[in-house]
Amino acid sequence: MRRLILIAVPYLWLLALFLVPFVIVLKISLSDTALAIPPYTPTLDLSAGWQGIRDFFAELDFENFVWLTQDDLYWKAYLSSLWIALASTAMTLLVAYPIAYGMARAPEEWRPTLMMLVILPFWTSFLIRVYSWMGILSQEGFLNQFLLWTGVISDPLQILNTNTAVYIGIVYTYLPFMILPIYATLDRLDISLIEAAEDLGCSRASAFWLVTVPLSKNGIIAGCFLVFIPALGEFVIPSLLGGSSTLMIGKVLWEEFFSNRDWPVASAVAVVLLLILVVPIVLFQKNQERQQEAEK
Amino acid sequence: MNRLSWFNTVSLTLGFAFLYIPMVILIIFSFNESKLVTVWAGFSTKWYGELFRDQAFLNAAWVTLKVAVFSSTLATVLGTMAAYVMVRGGRFAGRTLFSGMIYAPLVMPEVITGLSLLLLFIGIGLDRGVFTIVLAHTTFSMCYVSVVVSSRLVTFDRSLEEAALDLGCSPAEAFRLVTLPIIAPAVISGWLLAFTLSLDDLVIASFTAGPSATTLPMKIFSSVRLGVSPKINALSTIMIAIVTVGVITASLITKSSVARQRRAEQEAARAS
Amino acid sequence: MQSSTFEPWNDPEATPLIRFWNVTKKFGDFTAIHDLSLEIFEREFFALLGPSGCGKTTMMRMLAGFEEPTRGTIELAGQDIAHVPPNKRAVNMMFQSYALFPHLTVWDNIAFGLRRDRKPKDEIAARVEEMLKLTRLEKFARRKPDQISGGQRQRVALARSLAKAPKLLLLDEPLGALDAKLRQDTQFELMDIQEKTGTTFVIVTHDQEEAMTVASRIAVMDEGRLMQVDTPDRIYEEPGSVYVADFIGDVNIIEGRATPQGEGSYRIDWAEGQPPLTARSERRLAAGQTCYLAIRPEKVAITADRPADAANAIQGKVHDIAYLGNLSTYHVRLADGQIIKAQTSNRRRIARRQFTWEDTVWLSWTATAGVLLEN
Numbered sequence: 037m038r039r040l041i042l043i044a045v046p047y048l049w050l051l052a053l054f055l056v057p058f059v060i061v062l063k064i065s066l067s068d069t070a071l072a073i074p075p076y077t078p079t080l081d082l083s084a085g086w087q088g089i090r091d092f093f094a095e096l097d098f099e100n101f102v103w104l105t106q107d108d109l110y111w112k113a114y115l116s117s118l119w120i121a122l123a124s125t126a127m128t129l130l131v132a133y134p135i136a137y138g139m140a141r142a143p144e145e146w147r148p149t150l151m152m153l154v155i156l157p158f159w160t161s162f163l164i165r166v167y168s169w170m171g172i173l174s175q176e177g178f179l180n181q182f183l184l185w186t187g188v189i190s191d192p193l194q195i196l197n198t199n200t201a202v203y204i205g206i207v208y209t210y211l212p213f214m215i216l217p218i219y220a221t222l223d224r225l226d227i228s229l230i231e232a233a234e235d236l237g238c239s240r241a242s243a244f245w246l247v248t249v250p251l252s253k254n255g256i257i258a259g260c261f262l263v264f265i266p267a268l269g270e271f272v273i274p275s276l277l278g279g280s281s282t283l284m285i286g287k288v289l290w291e292e293f294f295s296n297r298d299w300p301v302a303s304a305v306a307v308v309l310l311l312i313l314v315v316p317i318v319l320f321q322k323n324q325e326r327q328q329e330a331e332k
Numbered sequence: 333m334n335r336l337s338w339f340n341t342v343s344l345t346l347g348f349a350f351l352y353i354p355m356v357i358l359i360i361f362s363f364n365e366s367k368l369v370t371v372w373a374g375f376s377t378k379w380y381g382e383l384f385r386d387q388a389f390l391n392a393a394w395v396t397l398k399v400a401v402f403s404s405t406l407a408t409v410l411g412t413m414a415a416y417v418m419v420r421g422g423r424f425a426g427r428t429l430f431s432g433m434i435y436a437p438l439v440m441p442e443v444i445t446g447l448s449l450l451l452l453f454i455g456i457g458l459d460r461g462v463f464t465i466v467l468a469h470t471t472f473s474m475c476y477v478s479v480v481v482s483s484r485l486v487t488f489d490r491s492l493e494e495a496a497l498d499l500g501c502s503p504a505e506a507f508r509l510v511t512l513p514i515i516a517p518a519v520i521s522g523w524l525l526a527f528t529l530s531l532d533d534l535v536i537a538s539f540t541a542g543p544s545a546t547t548l549p550m551k552i553f554s555s556v557r558l559g560v561s562p563k564i565n566a567l568s569t570i571m572i573a574i575v576t577v578g579v580i581t582a583s584l585i586t587k588s589s590v591a592r593q594r595r596a597e598q599e600a601a602r603a604s
Numbered sequence: 605m606q607s608s609t610f611e612p613w614n615d616p617e618a619t620p621l622i623r624f625w626n627v628t629k630k631f632g633d634f635t636a637i638h639d640l641s642l643e644i645f646e647r648e649f650f651a652l653l654g655p656s657g658c659g660k661t662t663m664m665r666m667l668a669g670f671e672e673p674t675r676g677t678i679e680l681a682g683q684d685i686a687h688v689p690p691n692k693r694a695v696n697m698m699f700q701s702y703a704l705f706p707h708l709t710v711w712d713n714i715a716f717g718l719r720r721d722r723k724p725k726d727e728i729a730a731r732v733e734e735m736l737k738l739t740r741l742e743k744f745a746r747r748k749p750d751q752i753s754g755g756q757r758q759r760v761a762l763a764r765s766l767a768k769a770p771k772l773l774l775l776d777e778p779l780g781a782l783d784a785k786l787r788q789d790t791q792f793e794l795m796d797i798q799e800k801t802g803t804t805f806v807i808v809t810h811d812q813e814e815a816m817t818v819a820s821r822i823a824v825m826d827e828g829r830l831m832q833v834d835t836p837d838r839i840y841e842e843p844g845s846v847y848v849a850d851f852i853g854d855v856n857i858i859e860g861r862a863t864p865q866g867e868g869s870y871r872i873d874w875a876e877g878q879p880p881l882t883a884r885s886e887r888r889l890a891a892g893q894t895c896y897l898a899i900r901p902e903k904v905a906i907t908a909d910r911p912a913d914a915a916n917a918i919q920g921k922v923h924d925i926a927y928l929g930n931l932s933t934y935h936v937r938l939a940d941g942q943i944i945k946a947q948t949s950n951r952r953r954i955a956r957r958q959f960t961w962e963d964t965v966w967l968s969w970t971a972t973a974g975v976l977l978e979n
Contacts, residue, residue: 038503038504039421041415041434042416043417043421043424043430045410045413046411046413046414046417046430046474046478047417047426047430047472048409049410049416049435049470049471050430050433050434050471050474053431053449053467054436054437054471055433055469057427057448057451057452058448058454060448060451060452061444061448061451062448062449075579091445111557120901126917129348129562131347132347134340134343134347135343135344135347137340137343138339138340138341138343138347139344139345140339141340142340148583150344152579152580153477153521154351154585156575156576156579156580157351157352157355157476159528159575159578159579160355160571160575161531161549161551161568161571162532162533162534162550162571163353163357163532163552163556164552164571164572165354166353166555166566167358167552167564167568168354168357168358168568169354170369170556170559170560171357171358171361171472171549171560171565172354172357174370174560176359176370177370178370181370187792188562190529193498201343208354210353211350226701228527228699228700228701228703229371229670229703229705231670231690231697231699231703232699232703232704232764233705233716234669234670234689234690234691235668235669235690235691235695235696235697235717235765236691236696236716236717236720236764236765236768237691237717237720237721237768238691239689239691242720247705248717250707251705251706251707253707260569265439266439266441268441269441269443270441270446271442271443271444271535272534272535272553276500276557277555278557281646284440286442286443289443289444289447290443290535292449293525298404299451302447303447303451304486306443306444306447306448306526309441309443309444310440310444313439313441314359320439321435
């Protein structure tokens with residue numbers, strides 16, 4: 037009995053507040069837009085019994101999904117989200133790897149402090165961290181002031197409200213997610229493996245490519261998914277740092293919902309985004325399981 | 333191998349500069365006299381004063397705090413239960429669905445979670461406000477709590493519980509007297525994580541808040557959309573300061589407890 | 605082979621393969637190696653033996669190229685190798701942890717070093733097969749290191765480090781991770797392989813039995829200094845110091861004062877009310893000098909009555925008996941409380957044991973049974 041309660045409480049909570057809402061999103065994405073609020077039909081009328089359910093299914097259609105393929109705003113937004121997420125994941129990896137490597141090779145007594153310094157920004161508000169770049173990247177911002185002062189440029193660059201700013205924002209805010217899993221694998225890496233490679237004739241560089249990189253593969257993969265998955269649906273970064281030309285699906289969904297008040301289309305956008313995410317999420321899960329197997 | 337090579341020194345220096353310079357600039361310019369956040373015009377704390385006189389900000393902060401305390405506490409209870417079910421529950425119908433629902437919110441885009449919850453609240457005719465935000469925050473942060481707690485429970489030596497049962501505890505007493513005290517650090521960090529996630533959340537709160545409640549991130553977002561403002565810098569500085577003090581205190585507490593334990597072990601070794 | 609014995613260290617003409625010249629190694633303030641000189645010859649199976657922290661691993665890492673000496677030079681085949689990086693040395697190492705690459709198969713692990721030399725493919729394949737055969741691993745070539753047993757992993761590590769046919773192979777506690785039975789088999793296998801390939805082996809170990817079994821010569825180290833470099837039998841029979849005598853095998857140490865009696869014979873006064881002992885030594889000791897008589901338990905005879913012709917005989921009571929199966933060690937307490945150990949081989953069934961606890965017995969040994977030491 038006690039066990040039943042223990043299972044039932046969190047189970048029912050998640051069913052009611054996680055699964056049911058999704059079913060609703062799915063249903064609305066298959067409904068027609070109407071002007072009334074809630075702005076969609078049909079509603080499921082259970083009091084009409086079996087007939088009600090039949091009517092309900094009869095009126096569902098894929099009109100909203102067809103609409104997504106016809107208006108090139110949407111598929112462009114998906115494509116550009118994918119591209120931005122992919123490119124910024126690659127950039128985050130390039131920035132994070134040397135840091136993780138340096139941490140793993142730092143003297144033992146520094147490492148807890150370095151770890152704390154990487155984690156600290158994670159506890160700080162995400163919004164504030166994104167906001168902090170607005171003052172740096174703007175037309176009169178510090179970056180432009182600095183570049184003008186050094187004479188690299190003669191006119192201020194437009195960085196804020198471009199995709200470049202979005203890349204910087206994503207790399208900056210998701211950096212800890214990339215550093216930590218890579219650091220974890222590098223920290224576990226047995227130094228004698230590198231020494232063995234050198235002993236067998238590897239130079240420093242080739243030992244790095246032949247031993248260090250393959251053995252940190254799991255950390256790299258985990259880090260890439262941890263950045264890519266949230267970056268794909270990112271809303272705050274493109275809306276604060278990106279410009280009007282920055283198309284990201286999270287932003288489109290938000291605008292569709294709050295500005296156009298087109299709930300069925302917003303729901304359809306969400307469903308498609310979720311379908312796109314299923315692939316990387318499943319791959320990520322597989323990678324985590326493999327890693328756990330390996331550690332056993 | 334104990335000295336850093338120049339390459340590692342350079343990459344660590346640049347890396348940490350990249351992580352911290354934006355925040356340092358943010359903090360410095362919260363003390364700027366001028367309204368321009370990019371030109372230094374002398375030291376002043378006037379923006380802090382203005383911030384504390386702004387009733388809208390104070391209200392939003394109060395709402396955020398309420399939501400965070402309620403949702404993180406609720407999430408900790410539910411998340412710990414879920415973790416216990418996941419690690420110790422054994423087999424039961426729908427276990428796969430259950431673990432799926434625990435992990436899915438961790439990777440779900442916030443816009444989708446927010447949208448779906450909003451549609452639910454409208455569908456069942458629930459008035460949106462502080463209550464709905466608490467429900468939403470509890471739902472996604474309980475999943476984080478359960479991940480943190482279950483990773484501790486996995487390494488928990490089950491024979492401790494069995495010993496408690498053997499010595500006459502009921503299962504509930506064994507949990508309260510043995511399991512809970514041992515996993516307490518994980519439960520506490522789960523609570524802190526849930527609290528931080530709630531404080532931090534903009535997107536889900538925007539969907540589920542309704543017109544009657546505004547949280548601090550929502551207020552910040554609507555004002556920085558119009559551009560940078562020194563008042564937001566001041567607010568950010570306060571938040572960064574609180575987090576920094578919190579994290580450093582926490583790490584000092586763990587450090588000193590580890591040191592204390594080591595000292596005690598040494599003394600015990602000497603005494604024997 | 606001209607002579608039946610392999611003793612290049614006694615041949616003044618022989619040039620050593622490895623030569624340490626006054627090598628000192630410091631880590632910060634800590635001196636790991638103190639001004640050490642040592643020669644190791646080709647085809648030797650040389651053991652560096654000592655407790656942990658004695659500097660034996662540092663010696664090996666300097667040979668491999670992972671550490672540079674702070675002062676002094678290290679020569680390999682007449683060339684100073686102090687500043688040659690590890691990947692440019694004709695020296696390979698078998699790591700204590702084996703350091704097998706977990707992402708590569710057994711085959712690829714063995715081929716790893718050969719590929720670095722950009723050898724032709726078929727040559728690499730042939731060499732890998734040869735190594736697999738030598739270490740009896742043919743069946744496991746396609747497995748990953750985590751899919752084979754500890755003993756097999758040990759052989760992969762050996763095959764990998766031998767594949768490049770190094771002038772010198774370094775083995776860092778190569779058998780430390782194996783259980784006792786497997787360790788003994790592997791010791792003989794190592795000796796076989798060393799003989800077959802003719803490679804010079806330098807082994808680091810803290811296990812004196814292992815060093816005694818495999819090595820042609822042993823260097824006993826302590827706190828960064830060489831205590832003695834000699835063949836296993838001489839290390840055991842003629843230790844140069846109390847430290848070495850005590851480190852290798854079981855030993856009784858009796859402290860006393862020496863008085864020369866002529867012809868290399870000494871009288872040793874060692875305890876009140878006990879008759880003096882007699883010992884022969886080639887070492888010259890001054891009259892009244894403090895000395896230590898080191899005598900192995902198996903060289904001490906234990907009898908019920910005083911043997912008539914013994915050079916040394918003392919009386920005591922059986923305090924403890926350690927039954928080891930093939931041997932028994934008797935701990936005999938003397939009148940002054942000192943314990944002397946005597947060992948007998950159990951050629952009879954235990955039921956017919958001659959002595960038991962608290963029996964009064966005589967311990968005796970000859971004048972040449974022990975070694976007289978100064979420190």
